[in-house]
Amino acid sequence: MLQKIYLIIFCFILFPFKGFALEPTEKLLMEKNSLYQYIAVTEDTSKHERYLRNNKKGLIQGGISLNAPEKLLFEYTQMSFISLAFLEREPEDVLFAGLGIGVMPRYLNRYYPQINMDVVEIDPDIMLVAKDYFYFKENEKLKVHSGDARQFIKRSKKKYDIIFLDAYQADYIPFHLTTLEFLREVKSKLKENGVVVSNILSPNRNKFFDSMIMTYKKVFPYLYIFKGKKAGNFIFVVTKRIDLKDKDGIEAAAKRLQSLRKFDIELTETATRFEYSMAYEWFGADILTDDFAPVNLYKYQDSEAK
Numbered sequence: 001m002l003q004k005i006y007l008i009i010f011c012f013i014l015f016p017f018k019g020f021a022l023e024p025t026e027k028l029l030m031e032k033n034s035l036y037q038y039i040a041v042t043e044d045t046s047k048h049e050r051y052l053r054n055n056k057k058g059l060i061q062g063g064i065s066l067n068a069p070e071k072l073l074f075e076y077t078q079m080s081f082i083s084l085a086f087l088e089r090e091p092e093d094v095l096f097a098g099l100g101i102g103v104m105p106r107y108l109n110r111y112y113p114q115i116n117m118d119v120v121e122i123d124p125d126i127m128l129v130a131k132d133y134f135y136f137k138e139n140e141k142l143k144v145h146s147g148d149a150r151q152f153i154k155r156s157k158k159k160y161d162i163i164f165l166d167a168y169q170a171d172y173i174p175f176h177l178t179t180l181e182f183l184r185e186v187k188s189k190l191k192e193n194g195v196v197v198s199n200i201l202s203p204n205r206n207k208f209f210d211s212m213i214m215t216y217k218k219v220f221p222y223l224y225i226f227k228g229k230k231a232g233n234f235i236f237v238v239t240k241r242i243d244l245k246d247k248d249g250i251e252a253a254a255k256r257l258q259s260l261r262k263f264d265i266e267l268t269e270t271a272t273r274f275e276y277s278m279a280y281e282w283f284g285a286d287i288l289t290d291d292f293a294p295v296n297l298y299k300y301q302d303s304e305a306k
Contacts, residue, residue: 020053029133034125037169041133049073050133052101054168061168062101062134069135070110071264076199076233077104078265079226083162083197083237085253085271086224086245091115091161095189097149097177098167099126102136109142111261117142118158120149122167150176150185159191165198172201178212180289183219187240195239196220202232210285212236213277218287223277224250226270247274 022028022042029050031040040053043066051063063073072078084091092115096105099121109117121127121144130136138144145152149167163186167177176182186196198216203209213236216223220238224245227234254271257263286292 030129032125034123036123036125039125039129041129052129052134062103064101064103064134070107072103072107075228075230076235077107079228079233079235079270079273080104080164080166080197080199081108081263081265082226082235082250082254082267082270083164083195084257085250085267086195086237086239087161088193093158093160093191094118094162094164095153095156095160096120096164096166097153098165099130099136099144100166100168101134102130103134104164104166105142106136109139111263113141115141118152118160119144120147120152120167122146122148150182153182153185153189156189159189159194161191161194163190163194163196165196168199172206175288176290178208178215178288180215180218180287182290183216187219190240193239193241195237198236200234200236202228202234204232208288209234210280210282211288213280214283214285215288217277217281225275225277225280226273227275229273247271250274 020040023044025046026042026044029041029043031038033039037054041050042053043050048066049063050066051060053059054061060074062077065071065073091112094105094108094115094117096117096119099105099119102119105117105119108115119142124146127144127146149165153163165177165186167174183196190196200206200209200212206212213223213225216236216238220240221242222238222244224237225234226237251268251271251274254267258267
């Protein structure tokens with residue numbers, strides 16, 4: 001019996017199980033289980049696109065066009081740069097919590113080569129995948145730090161103009177990166193007019209969407225929400241400023257930036273998707289704290305229900 005168990009384990013090591021069905025035009029380039037998550041890289045030969053998939057359902061975390069790897073392929077990455085329209089001056093220091101495939105820091109480095117960028121990534125295998133399959137490279141202005149984003153932020157003595165929060169494991173944000181206490185630490189690392197921008201899954205894939213809204217609003221004076229029209233992701237933007245920006249002001253700032261920087265993404269169009277957070281507020285929602293942050297538990301509840 002013991003020999004059979006060893007044989008089964010050995011077979012799984014040699015022939016890992018593919019947890020999702022590939023499209024007819026898609027091929028698997030690599031897959032593995034890292035210390036933190038399942039990782040697969042696939043390539044669609046008809047679309048000439050390459051993807052990072054990070055759970056056994058095959059959900060895509062990021063991707064590039066092989067014909068134009070310097071461009072942003074997915075909507076939520078393009079929308080995140082609406083945060084630039086909230087700044088009062090040119091950014092000098094930027095932090096990314098979560099590397100993914102590295103397209104966002106690489107894109108920002110292309111348009112703002114003078115910016116000092118820190119990227120924090122907990123999973124060493126993700127860093128290797130970004131470099132080996134998605135053309136990510138560090139340089140003197142763009143540095144990747146290995147470790148947990150919360151610990152990095154807590155220990156950092158530096159302050160930032162923009163902090164991007166985009167750290168995902170599979171299809172959820174690690175709970176300790178959603179809480180009231182964490183957001184207060186993030187706020188303390190902002191410069192006077194600094195901006196925080198977060199990629200948040202839509203309510204139909206995120207049972208704690210309402211709680212996330214109310215938690216952000218507990219820490220920051222105002223929450224600005226931009227809703228995607230393709231994947232349905234939401235971009236949250238918050239600042240330390242106590243004066244409220246209106247939709248016209250955001251659109252005007254986005255238009256100026258678009259003209260000045262010649263972005264190949266439509267910041268002006270993203271600005272039109274601004275929605276007031278009041279449309280999503282539910283004051284009965286629980287505030288997420290270090291003592292209560294079950295945002296990564298629902299996946300186990302869902303799997304048990306099936």
